[in-house]
Amino acid sequence: MAKQKASQDTIKRLFLYYRTILESTDIKVVSSEELAKRTGVPAALIRKDLSFFGEFGTPGKGYYIDNLSNHLKKILGMDRDWEVALVGVGNMGRALLTYPKFKLQGFKISQIFDSAPDKIGKTCAGFRIKDIADIKQVLQKEGESGRMNIAIVTVPANVAQEVANILVDAGVRAILNFAPAQLFVPENVIVTNIDVSNEMARLTYFLSQEESEDKSQ
Amino acid sequence: MAKQKASQDTIKRLFLYYRTILESTDIKVVSSEELAKRTGVPAALIRKDLSFFGEFGTPGKGYYIDNLSNHLKKILGMDRDWEVALVGVGNMGRALLTYPKFKLQGFKISQIFDSAPDKIGKTCAGFRIKDIADIKQVLQKEGESGRMNIAIVTVPANVAQEVANILVDAGVRAILNFAPAQLFVPENVIVTNIDVSNEMARLTYFLSQEESEDKSQ
Numbered sequence: 001m002a003k004q005k006a007s008q009d010t011i012k013r014l015f016l017y018y019r020t021i022l023e024s025t026d027i028k029v030v031s032s033e034e035l036a037k038r039t040g041v042p043a044a045l046i047r048k049d050l051s052f053f054g055e056f057g058t059p060g061k062g063y064y065i066d067n068l069s070n071h072l073k074k075i076l077g078m079d080r081d082w083e084v085a086l087v088g089v090g091n092m093g094r095a096l097l098t099y100p101k102f103k104l105q106g107f108k109i110s111q112i113f114d115s116a117p118d119k120i121g122k123t124c125a126g127f128r129i130k131d132i133a134d135i136k137q138v139l140q141k142e143g144e145s146g147r148m149n150i151a152i153v154t155v156p157a158n159v160a161q162e163v164a165n166i167l168v169d170a171g172v173r174a175i176l177n178f179a180p181a182q183l184f185v186p187e188n189v190i191v192t193n194i195d196v197s198n199e200m201a202r203l204t205y206f207l208s209q210e211e212s213e214d215k216s217q
Numbered sequence: 218m219a220k221q222k223a224s225q226d227t228i229k230r231l232f233l234y235y236r237t238i239l240e241s242t243d244i245k246v247v248s249s250e251e252l253a254k255r256t257g258v259p260a261a262l263i264r265k266d267l268s269f270f271g272e273f274g275t276p277g278k279g280y281y282i283d284n285l286s287n288h289l290k291k292i293l294g295m296d297r298d299w300e301v302a303l304v305g306v307g308n309m310g311r312a313l314l315t316y317p318k319f320k321l322q323g324f325k326i327s328q329i330f331d332s333a334p335d336k337i338g339k340t341c342a343g344f345r346i347k348d349i350a351d352i353k354q355v356l357q358k359e360g361e362s363g364r365m366n367i368a369i370v371t372v373p374a375n376v377a378q379e380v381a382n383i384l385v386d387a388g389v390r391a392i393l394n395f396a397p398a399q400l401f402v403p404e405n406v407i408v409t410n411i412d413v414s415n416e417m418a419r420l421t422y423f424l425s426q427e428e429s430e431d432k433s434q
Binding site: 005006008011012014015016018019020038039040075076077078082091092094095096098099101102105106107149150173174175176180182184188190192194195196197198199200201202203204205206207208209210 | 397
């Protein structure tokens with residue numbers, strides 16, 4: 001079945017619907033209006049998003065939770081397990097190693113890497129830290145099942161591009177980047193960025209704007 | 218000076234320009250083409266973004282780094298210090314307490330809170346953990362300088378809304394939310410969400426799509 005590609009914003013909302021209905025253990029059927037109330041997304045947009053993927057609900061009733069949940073799970077690629085490599089065992093990397101939601105989503109961090117000699121070979125949260133120089137070899141061996149193609153990058157900004165190049169070379173196709181650096185990758189590789197400083201800047205922009213508006217009134 | 222509000226995406230890019238020119242210590246003037254190369258944003262869009270804020274550069278030369286840096290810093294509200302409260306001292310909270318970029322951006326986490334009796338009163342990364350029940354009292358006392366209006370929320374999803382309510386009640390105007398939960402707040406409060414699971418879902422959506430395309434060919 002050939003599907004059209006949905007926008008990044010649509011995917012974000014689909015995940016929000018998915019998470020919300022997983023939490024909605026009190027009901028078996030949900031109307032778009034009720035889902036709107038629980039997610040904060042307008043009901044019309046919910047209907048549009050879901051119909052894009054051929055999920056139309058039952059007129060006068062709504063969406064059957066079990067059905068919708070399975071459907072969304074499949075669309076989001078969460079109906080299977082994913083092995084993930086983590087590069088950079090600093091504070092953020094360590095926090096992610098024990099991130100409780102990953103397991104529920106089918107993510108399993110199975111290899112961790114760092115370049116610091118005093119970290120390599122040590123154990124962290126049950127994982128042995130391997131040398132970043134061995135990534136290609138390790139991932140390609142692990143990758144025989146065809147699944148080791150997601151990596152989380154939690155290294156300092158000044159080495160992030162170098163690490164991304166190594167990962168791409170090792171066959172990684174999807175990167176979650178925590179480093180405050182823009183990564184340049186080939187077109188067939190996806191990068192999503194979590195940039196804490198950037199999000200904070202959005203808050204201070206907002207607060208500064210409000211202040212200057214207050215002053216100008 | 219009354220300014221029009223820029224979109225969230227514009228703000229994200231402004232911050233990217235700002236960070237990039239801070240790192241561009243090798244040059245004194247930057248053309249939009251050079252900035253495009255260093256940020257991955259098309260030159261025309263850079264010119265559009267900057268002209269929106271009245272920054273036009275010098276024809277045939279480009280933007281003076283010092284000038285542009287100061288201008289962006291001011292727009293983004295980063296020409297001053299911001300005191301920040303952190304709620305939830307788990308793994309993610311702890312990682313943020315030592316996040317190296319915050320200091321450079323003028324952010325100072327100055328109060329940390331948790332609700333767990335075994336954490337309250339203990340010290341973490343040099344901070345004494347205070348009781349979440351005392352937030353309002355602590356923030357309003359601290360807030361005499363008018364600056365304690367940003368909070369970072371790193372609590373479990375099931376208590377995130379309750380914490381947000383307390384923060385809003387205590388006068389917090391901007392929340393960086395790490396909890397995988399949709400927060401409902403009044404219109405004069407801004408929330409930005411960092412949702413690790415959601416970003417991971419975007420990656421698996423992409424990988425699943427690619428696979429189903431490969432199969433259908």
